[in-house]
Amino acid sequence: xxxxxxxxxxxxxxxxxxxxxxNMKVYWKEFMHQCNDIGIGSLGIVVIISVFMGAVxxxxxxxxxxxxxxxxxxIAQIVRDxxxxxxxxxxxxxxxxxxVGSKIASELxxxxxxxxxxxxxxxxxxxxxxxxxPKVAAALVVIPMLVVISGVLGIWGGRLAGxxxxxxxxxxxxxxxxxxxxxxxxxFALTKAxxxxxxxxTIPAYYGYYVKGGALEIGRSSTKSVVVSCVxxxxxxxxxxxLLL
Amino acid sequence: xxxxxxxxxxxxxxxxxxKQVAGSSTAIKQPLRRTLQPLVVCAAVKxxxxxxxxxxxxxxxxxxxxxxxxNDVTATMQTGKCNLIIGTSGSxxxxxMKCLVGLFEPDKGEIVYSGHSFTAMGEEExxxxxxxxxxxxxxxxxxxSMTVEQxxxxxxxxxxxxxxxxxxxxxxxxxxxxxxxxxxxxxxxxISGGMKKRVGIARAIVLNPKYLFCDEPxxxxxxxxxxxxxKLIKEITTEYNITTVVNTHDMNxxxxxxxxxxxxxxxxxxxxxxxxxxxxxxxxxxNSFIFASExxxxxxxxxxxxxxxxxxxxxxxxxxxx
Ligand SMILES: Nc1ncnc2c1ncn2[C@@H]1O[C@H](COP(=O)(O)OP(=O)(O)O)[C@@H](O)[C@H]1O
Ligand SMILES: [Mg+2]
Numbered sequence: 036x037x038x039x040x041x042x043x044x045x046x047x048x049x050x051x052x053x054x055x056x057x058n059m060k061v062y063w064k065e066f067m068h069q070c071n072d073i074g075i076g077s078l079g080i081v082v083i084i085s086v087f088m089g090a091v092x093x094x095x096x097x098x099x100x101x102x103x104x105x106x107x108x109x110i111a112q113i114v115r116d117x118x119x120x121x122x123x124x125x126x127x128x129x130x131x132x133x134x135v136g137s138k139i140a141s142e143l144x145x146x147x148x149x150x151x152x153x154x155x156x157x158x159x160x161x162x163x164x165x166x167x168x169p170k171v172a173a174a175l176v177v178i179p180m181l182v183v184i185s186g187v188l189g190i191w192g193g194r195l196a197g198x199x200x201x202x203x204x205x206x207x208x209x210x211x212x213x214x215x216x217x218x219x220x221x222x223f224a225l226t227k228a229x230x231x232x233x234x235x236x237t238i239p240a241y242y243g244y245y246v247k248g249g250a251l252e253i254g255r256s257s258t259k260s261v262v263v264s265c266v267x268x269x270x271x272x273x274x275x276x277x278l279l280l
Numbered sequence: 281x282x283x284x285x286x287x288x289x290x291x292x293x294x295x296x297x298x299k300q301v302a303g304s305s306t307a308i309k310q311p312l313r314r315t316l317q318p319l320v321v322c323a324a325v326k327x328x329x330x331x332x333x334x335x336x337x338x339x340x341x342x343x344x345x346x347x348x349x350x351n352d353v354t355a356t357m358q359t360g361k362c363n364l365i366i367g368t369s370g371s372x373x374x375x376x377m378k379c380l381v382g383l384f385e386p387d388k389g390e391i392v393y394s395g396h397s398f399t400a401m402g403e404e405e406x407x408x409x410x411x412x413x414x415x416x417x418x419x420x421x422x423x424x425s426m427t428v429e430q431x432x433x434x435x436x437x438x439x440x441x442x443x444x445x446x447x448x449x450x451x452x453x454x455x456x457x458x459x460x461x462x463x464x465x466x467x468x469x470x471i472s473g474g475m476k477k478r479v480g481i482a483r484a485i486v487l488n489p490k491y492l493f494c495d496e497p498x499x500x501x502x503x504x505x506x507x508x509x510x511k512l513i514k515e516i517t518t519e520y521n522i523t524t525v526v527n528t529h530d531m532n533x534x535x536x537x538x539x540x541x542x543x544x545x546x547x548x549x550x551x552x553x554x555x556x557x558x559x560x561x562x563x564x565x566x567n568s569f570i571f572a573s574e575x576x577x578x579x580x581x582x583x584x585x586x587x588x589x590x591x592x593x594x595x596x597x598x599x600x601x602x
Contacts (some may be wrong), residue, residue, distance in 0.1 A: 038357060038584040054312075057438050057439065058437065058438045058439065060303050060437075061437050067437070077571075082501075106372040146423075149419055149421055149422050149424075150417045150419055150421040151422075151423055151424070153378075153383050153417065153421065154415065154417060156410075156439065157381055157383070157410055157413055157414075157415045157493075158381065158411070158434075158435050158439075159406075159408065159409075159410035159439075160407075160438060161407070161413040
């Protein structure tokens, strides 16, 4: 299948998502269920990654900044900005592409292969709307939240590591954090988060929904969806940086 | 024909009653009423025609790539009867059934549900019609993430505004109907194949469908469970007077429930008839399908003798065999 037919089918899938729900209550329940799955399900890994990435960037920045002219508080500034601008949105979303993306793709793939999607279709339910829409909506709500949490934890991890390894004092770190802070960076990080959330939910949904064959193909399409989402995230990351910074 | 006349009378009766109640203020004048009468009868005949002929399949052709899987099949699926599609594996039964319900789009031909062309329907109309369709899939297609109870309740959740207690009552009713108790809280992975099929049937009939489709309801089941499921399908069909279409390659079910049988051979309709006619058919392909086992060939001979016995005025079978 050529690139353009795939793209066309993807866009039609997105369009098909926006139809009137047959029953709002069932959709709402499914939405909450997905929020729980995506949000709570990946909270643990997000916490671990965030704390460590903050800690590592504090220690490595200190290692690179050897000049005595630069004040120690600059380390905090650099950690803050790299975490907010790049690490929290991009790194976390790449990991989520693996965690959430493969889950979405294999769930839908399994439903397709075992005819559960056909069964829903026969009942007179718009399967694109019922199966994909709640997942995308949940991702759009929950993933930016995870990114915010990750940013906070990353900065806190940097402070912890900085103080623990004796690089700088807590007071110096806090001073650095407060100097020359641009609220725009947070806006930028959230823009990224929303974009990536859309990618993380729709690309695996596409690969899962249109899978053909059996269990082997489910695995294959789930791997493929993760790879494609990661590449698209990095690509979008670059485009957004070029456009908005 | 008797039913037909009865329906017309009933319809007219109903029509006039309604007119008297609703139209008392704007009463239609007598002459006008007389001129309208023939028109009304015409309309009644047409609507009854639509009620009686349930699903019509007209010259369906379906291929995948350049391989033609369904080749020019024409048939009528009758109301209140079990319409069987039989044939060997790979003869196109599943594809034909999926064309009927619109999971596959036929390349050519038309499918008509009670006088309304399904082929010409838009997405919304189809969605509405599908709320009257129940289908049991070959692999049951139960939702893995839900319990048996939630599976059966799902169509109710989606399409009714009932309270939980009412829904639960209905769920227990249909689960009872398919002889399935004490499995409400189990997940599909925890129940056997036969139970899954029964849950599948329960889910298909929970909204009181007008059309029921079963794709190989008893493949992979032991003969006893298989018989139970056949009987169940038959009972549901006559009890609610619905149009049932069943795919099968099981001769037991053919003899048990086949009111109207369609024999498929390599994508073509090879033979059509009832379970009374099937064993006397002269079609070689059909015969080699039916009497694939020696045992059944013997059964055929027995049956022939039995029939002959009946014709020869209740002569004892034992005498005949002697
Ligand atoms: N989605 C599909 N794509 C291509 N070929 C198919 C597809 N589904 C079924 N076929 C082919 O159609 C033929 C009939 O299949 P099917 O209707 O499933 O047979 P059965 O009578 O056993 O149910 C088979 O030869 C099968 O290979
Ligand atoms: Mg089949």
